[in-house]
Amino acid sequence: MLSPEELVRVRAARLYDPPDYFRPLHKTEIFSATPERPDAPLEIDVGCGDGGFLLDLAAAHPERDFLGLEKLLGRARKVARQAARRGLTNVKALQIDSPYAVRHLLPPGGISRLHLLFPDPWPKAKHAKNRLVQPAFCQDVHRLLRPGGEWLFKTDHPEYFTEAVATIQASGLFTATHWPADCFPYPLTDFERQWLAEGKTIQSARFIATSRPL
Numbered sequence: 001m002l003s004p005e006e007l008v009r010v011r012a013a014r015l016y017d018p019p020d021y022f023r024p025l026h027k028t029e030i031f032s033a034t035p036e037r038p039d040a041p042l043e044i045d046v047g048c049g050d051g052g053f054l055l056d057l058a059a060a061h062p063e064r065d066f067l068g069l070e071k072l073l074g075r076a077r078k079v080a081r082q083a084a085r086r087g088l089t090n091v092k093a094l095q096i097d098s099p100y101a102v103r104h105l106l107p108p109g110g111i112s113r114l115h116l117l118f119p120d121p122w123p124k125a126k127h128a129k130n131r132l133v134q135p136a137f138c139q140d141v142h143r144l145l146r147p148g149g150e151w152l153f154k155t156d157h158p159e160y161f162t163e164a165v166a167t168i169q170a171s172g173l174f175t176a177t178h179w180p181a182d183c184f185p186y187p188l189t190d191f192e193r194q195w196l197a198e199g200k201t202i203q204s205a206r207f208i209a210t211s212r213p214l
């Protein structure tokens, strides 16, 4: 059990504050390399919310590192607090506008998996331009992923699913691949639990980054 002072210190360390917001970071500026873990795979959760998925995945994979991007400070703080409480050293939260981080901040070629789970669907047609999955976002994600890196996407919004999958495939930068339920452990997200309890249908897609544009 951490003392209150230790908890404050550890929590602060889990709320990531980049050394520079105006250049791409090196992976080791987010999580230090250690002799035991010289090149741990780095995974990104875009719009991690309260972090239920991110924290469970980090707990299941101490050999990997996890960074959650979240625009709401209260949610990012909650993730950091829970990471500290659970003693997880391989997860951090960054309060930021994720398109900015994906374009300017995260290490090119440094990401093993990017999770985009239940992004805001912006259901009204006049707001559709606010949806994250756009052609430029696909290029940015591809630049971040290692060759063979994965982009995992889930939504409860049928129209967004169709549109996003079409946009990702039209980019020519990713190959869609099967995602069977027993493929690898994949915790439910906080919103997913809520949508499932309400009887909503969830759609999922899994893409592998091509080594160069097709």
Ligand SMILES: C[S@@+](CC[C@H](N)C(=O)[O-])C[C@H]1O[C@@H](n2cnc3c(N)ncnc32)[C@H](O)[C@@H]1O
Binding pocket: 046, 047, 048, 049, 050, 069, 070, 071, 072, 075, 096, 097, 098, 099, 117, 118, 119, 120, 189, 190, 191, 192
């Ligand atoms: C519908 S919630 C899903 C949260 C989580 N992925 C889940 O499934 O439980 C969408 C989350 O994305 C965050 N978000 C929306 N736009 C964002 C942006 N531009 N950058 C970072 N986070 C964003 C919201 O604040 C919210 O926490």
